[in-house]
Amino acid sequence: MREVYLKISGRVQGVGFRRWAERTAKAVGGISGWVRNVDDGTVEILMRGEEKNVEQMVLACQKGPFFARVDNVSFLPGVKNYFLPPIVDGIFEHI
Numbered sequence: 686m687r688e689v690y691l692k693i694s695g696r697v698q699g700v701g702f703r704r705w706a707e708r709t710a711k712a713v714g715g716i717s718g719w720v721r722n723v724d725d726g727t728v729e730i731l732m733r734g735e736e737k738n739v740e741q742m743v744l745a746c747q748k749g750p751f752f753a754r755v756d757n758v759s760f761l762p763g764v765k766n767y768f769l770p771p772i773v774d775g776i777f778e779h780i
Contacts, residue, residue, distance in 0.1 A: 688733040688772070690763060693746055695756035697728045703779035705750035706730060710777035713741050718772045721780045729761075733772050 693702070703720045710716040710732065716739065718732030732742060749755045770780060 686733060687736045687739045688731070688763065689739055689743065690761040691730045691732075691743065691746060692723075692759045692761050693728045693730065693749070693755060693757070694726070694759075695749075696752075696754040697749060698722050698726055700752040701750050702728050702753055705753075706746070707777055707779060709745050710742060713738050713745070716742055716777050717774050718777050719770060719780045720777075721769075731769070731772060732777065733774075 703722065706720040706728075710718070713734075716732050716734040718730065718734075720728060720730045723729055730746065732739060734742070743758065747755055747758050
């Protein structure tokens, strides 16, 4: 199992990125976690799954949905913020 915390910048809000991420995680399969919009205009994703599934999801996030323009995907250190929800196995949702 691998866990990654991503920060995605570019034109990623107001283009259906969170819904797209939910659908993509379901299509890839075996991905648990969440996606959220951040006040600075970026999108964050915390996800966990088998190595190959997580890699596939990260590659998909580098392109994003049709109307998005992804400028950068950064890996953040693990989340230790108690205001953000933990990963629930078997669920990928937008918060």
